[in-house]
Amino acid sequence: MKKFSQVFFGLCLGFILIVNLAAAGEKTLKRSKRVQDSTQITVVPWGPSQETVNAAKLRVERSKAVQSELSGTRYRLLEFNYVENDDKSQPAQVPTRFQAVFYDYTNDRTLVAEGDFAGSETISVSRAFYQPLPNDEEFNEAVQILQRDKNFSGQLRNETVKAFRPMPPTTVLDGTTERLVNIGLNARDNSGKNEVVSVSLKNGWVIRYDKGSPETSLAAPTSCGVSSANQPTSSRGTAGQAQLTVSQGGSPLWEMLVIRPSASSGSSASGIEVRDVKYKGKSVLKRGHVPILNVEYAGNQCGPYRDWQYQEDMFDAPATGATDPAEGIRILASGQIAQTVLDNGTDTGNFRGVAIYTQNKETVLVTELQAGWYRYIMEWRFADDGTIRPRYGFGAINNSCVCFVHNHHAYWRFDFDIVNTNNKIFQVERGRKFLQPILTERFQNKNIQTNRSLLIQNSTGDEAYMLVPNITDGIVDTFGAHDFWVLRYKSVPGGSFVQNEIDDGRFCCGGNSQGIAIDSWVNNESVANQDIVVWYGAHFIHSDDTNLISPDRSGEILTSSYVVGPDIRPVRW
Numbered sequence: 236m237k238k239f240s241q242v243f244f245g246l247c248l249g250f251i252l253i254v255n256l257a258a259a260g261e262k263t264l265k266r267s268k269r270v271q272d273s274t275q276i277t278v279v280p281w282g283p284s285q286e287t288v289n290a291a292k293l294r295v296e297r298s299k300a301v302q303s304e305l306s307g308t309r310y311r312l313l314e315f316n317y318v319e320n321d322d323k324s325q326p327a328q329v330p331t332r333f334q335a336v337f338y339d340y341t342n343d344r345t346l347v348a349e350g351d352f353a354g355s356e357t358i359s360v361s362r363a364f365y366q367p368l369p370n371d372e373e374f375n376e377a378v379q380i381l382q383r384d385k386n387f388s389g390q391l392r393n394e395t396v397k398a399f400r401p402m403p404p405t406t407v408l409d410g411t412t413e414r415l416v417n418i419g420l421n422a423r424d425n426s427g428k429n430e431v432v433s434v435s436l437k438n439g440w441v442i443r444y445d446k447g448s449p450e451t452s453l454a455a456p457t458s459c460g461v462s463s464a465n466q467p468t469s470s471r472g473t474a475g476q477a478q479l480t481v482s483q484g485g486s487p488l489w490e491m492l493v494i495r496p497s498a499s500s501g502s503s504a505s506g507i508e509v510r511d512v513k514y515k516g517k518s519v520l521k522r523g524h525v526p527i528l529n530v531e532y533a534g535n536q537c538g539p540y541r542d543w544q545y546q547e548d549m550f551d552a553p554a555t556g557a558t559d560p561a562e563g564i565r566i567l568a569s570g571q572i573a574q575t576v577l578d579n580g581t582d583t584g585n586f587r588g589v590a591i592y593t594q595n596k597e598t599v600l601v602t603e604l605q606a607g608w609y610r611y612i613m614e615w616r617f618a619d620d621g622t623i624r625p626r627y628g629f630g631a632i633n634n635s636c637v638c639f640v641h642n643h644h645a646y647w648r649f650d651f652d653i654v655n656t657n658n659k660i661f662q663v664e665r666g667r668k669f670l671q672p673i674l675t676e677r678f679q680n681k682n683i684q685t686n687r688s689l690l691i692q693n694s695t696g697d698e699a700y701m702l703v704p705n706i707t708d709g710i711v712d713t714f715g716a717h718d719f720w721v722l723r724y725k726s727v728p729g730g731s732f733v734q735n736e737i738d739d740g741r742f743c744c745g746g747n748s749q750g751i752a753i754d755s756w757v758n759n760e761s762v763a764n765q766d767i768v769v770w771y772g773a774h775f776i777h778s779d780d781t782n783l784i785s786p787d788r789s790g791e792i793l794t795s796s797y798v799v800g801p802d803i804r805p806v807r808w
């Protein structure tokens with residue numbers, strides 16, 4: 236019954252969408268012509284190409300240091316990360332160094348090799364104590380093992396059950412060290428059974444659980460969400476960074492460095508990352524991204540989970556008339572828009588990376604991300620009038636957990652550099668005549684009644700931007716911690732992401748400690764005329780029977796237009 240109503244709702248939604256587009260089409264026709272005449276989007280590739288990345292991978296794998304550890308073992312390269320050099324005295328620098336993360340199945344250990352793209356350094360190797368996330372290659376090998384298992388081969392062949400990526404992605408059973416890759420099984424009808432199993436790549440074993448799933452996961456007869464497309468995803472480190480310029484009448488409106496999710500920074504990456512963002516030639520943000528994303532279920536029926544934001548999922552970015560000027564970056568033809576799973580209710584698509592297009596006097600950057608069974612959309616909207624609207628949307632493919640009420644939390648990190656590095660920050664509230672200066676680091680929550688906002692101003696001038704929460708950004712709870720953190724920028728040369736306060740270093744899926752843990756960074760440092768970083772959290776309750784935010788949202792199909800995010804508006808620019 237559930238599945239039937241889902242399909243029915245999907246059809247209704249599809250129809251509504253078509254009608255809306257048709258109605259909107261007539262109105263926007265003239266305007267988009269005008270916009271087309273005056274707005275120009277240019278994209279220039281930046282940073283290491285995929286060719287350079289591939290050469291580095293090969294060199295590191297063949298290096299003496301790696302071979303002395305891994306020769307004769309069964310291993311796989313699971314992650315490739317760019318090491319960043321964040322020097323505020325100059326524009327963002329091209330990454331020159333990298334880390335390659337190997338998993339050694341023979342000895343069940345994670346090894347991190349570090350080197351430089353130029354190949355002038357000796358590769359160094361060290362042991363790390365975390366489970367890297369599976370890539371497509373590893374997950375597909377686990378599925379092949381399952382396809383050979385006598386309990387599952389028939390069901391998978393005749394499609395009584397369909398394999399999907401579940402949460403958590405890996406399991407290590409208590410008292411063991413063996414890495415197990417988890418596979419979700421979604422039953423087509425009553426002849427099959429929903430289940431989450433674990434597969435050992437080392438031993439070719441399949442592990443089933445009495446309760447039908449490993450710890451923190453769940454498999455019940457009911458499931459919710461759209462059907463999984465099982466299309467390829469981007470592995471961590473896939474190249475793709477570019478300089479974007481949006482011009483009007485020949486002069487630049489917006490300039491920024493755009494980093495696709497697969498190449499973004501942070502322990503768990505951070506979606507579409509923008510750096511050195513300038514509006515009309517003056518700096519607004521040194522960096523904007525979402526380094527922390529997590530989800531908590533009512534009564535902890537599943538999770539909690541810390542999510543990751545590098546694994547790009549396919550969405551619909553029309554190729555006709557589009558240009559692909561840099562790896563993973565597509566500029567759509569005039570009048571075209573991209574559609575994610577949240578817009579069209581389908582997990583299938585034709586593109587992975589960042590789609591860029593113009594809509595209603597905004598330049599839109601959008602991507603779709605996958606983390607286990609979750610599907611996320613991340614969007615940046617840069618308006619011609621200087622307003623920035625970062626947005627985050629939440630969806631899932633068919634599984635049992637998301638039928639339960641759960642609360643998503645997305646945390647943006649905005650490194651504001653309004654004109655200059657050093658800024659002043661004020662709290663703004665309706666009903667108060669004066670701006671309240673914020674002088675030291677703090678965390679606090681929204682006040683919807685007074686529309687509590689933050690104003691960040693150039694230390695030596697009048698220019699400012701105001702960060703204004705939206706009514707749809709949810710109410711914070713204990714797990715969500717806070718809505719705002721005002722921090723002083725940190726830079727430890729050669730330091731880790733945690734030392735540089737890029738993220739809290741927590742990683743999927745370590746039990747209960749998956750919440751945001753940055754309160755300790757609030758330690759009484761001055762933020763008066765300093766380099767200021769603002770974190771902003773938005774919270775979204777995903778539930779079956781409440782439509783708290785969007786009238787077209789359904790708990791069953793888990794779809795809607797974009798959902799949460801603040802507005803960032805220029806003042807006296």
Ligand SMILES: [Cu+2]
Nearest residue numbers: 629630637777
């Ligand atoms: Cu959800």
